[in-house]
Each structure stands twice: as structure tokens, then as C-alpha cells.
Amino acid sequence: MADFQAMVHDAAKKRLKRLLAEKCLRRGNNTRPTTACATTACEPLVAAFSYRLRNNASLRKRSLLELKNYQIPFGVGEFQRGKGMNTKTGRFTAQATGVYQFSANLHVLNRKAAQKQKTARAHDNIHLMICIESNCYSNSSLQAVSGFDSHSRLFTIYATGMLELQKSQYVSVYVRNNSRWTLLVENNSKFSGIFLQP
Secondary structure (H helix, E strand, C coil): CCCHHHHHHHHHHHHHHHHHHHHHHHHHHHCCCCCCHHHHCCCCCCCEEEEEEEEEEEEECCCEECCEECCCCCEEEEECEEEEEECCCCCEEECCCCEEEEEEEEEECCCHHHHHHCCCCCCCEEEEEEEEECCCCCCEEEEEEECCCCCCCEEEEEEEEEEECCCCCEEEEEEEECCCCCEEEECCCCCEEEEEEE
């Protein structure tokens, strides 16, 4: 019985592969599937994910923090496709060379917003970075900066864009607190990414 099920499974996989190849041929009007078609339309999604922080992260004054300890997706609309994301280290490792799109959406708690706004200096800000191999300045990175010009206790900082990764390179989210106060990155903050093309 097990051998028969394996035969059926293999036959279904071969059938699906033929159907996808035919679909590529119809799209491209070629005698064979193109490389782009074979790696995007005809193969499973290499990687896509959307994670939330598991716990609040304290961001001390004048400090740099790599965000870690994300929780496995569980809410409606959250997802994980493919491999590469280490939820403990917060690092996504590329399983294939190509162009990826990443986004980080952080909710930052500023406990004494009114007092801080009155005494904030021009260089008091928070700096969000999505970095390759933890090298946020030599390598290309996605960045956003927010100052303390609001009386709100809670504000959001957001960075998104595309990066080209080589296989086995990793990306992660860093936050630099350039202010004189301790801040809190809340646990509903998100890090997401998707493989676009080789």
C-alpha cells in the first residue's frame, strides 16, 4: 500500500511539473521554458514571511540593538513560506541568490513624550536599518530615521525596499537609539520579506 501511494505521489508531481512547463511555454511563446519562467512561475515560492516580535525590546540610550526572538506566525494573514528565517536570532538567510523585498514596521514607546519633546536636540532620533551581514554601512541597507518632534507616547517607524542577496547571506533588523532616553520597541512590531526574482 505504501509503495502504491509513493507511485501515485511521484506521478502527481511529474504531472504538475509538465503542466507548469506547458504554462510557461504558452506565456513566453518559446520552444522551451525560459530561465525566468522556470524559476518564478514554474517553481514554488522560494521564501516569504511575516513575523512579529515575541517580547518588548528595551532600547537603551545611545545604543544599537539587533532585534531578535520573533514568534512563529499564528494570526490571520500572517504566514511563512520556505526556509531561512531563524526566529531566535532574528536573521533571515537567503536560500537562493536573487532580489528580495523586506519591510520592518516598528512601534516605539516613548514614555515621557512631552518632556522629551521640550528638551529634544536635533541629533536626538531613532534609526531603523535592515542590514546585510550585520554591516549596515559598508553594505547596502534599507534605512529610516525618525525624530522626537511629536507629543505622542507611541510612534511608528517604517523601512521597506529591495536588496540583492547572495545565497547564504543574511539580513536582520537593527535599531539605533541616538537619544538620551531609554525607549521600548513593542512586541507587535513586524519584520517581513519575500523573494522576488533571481
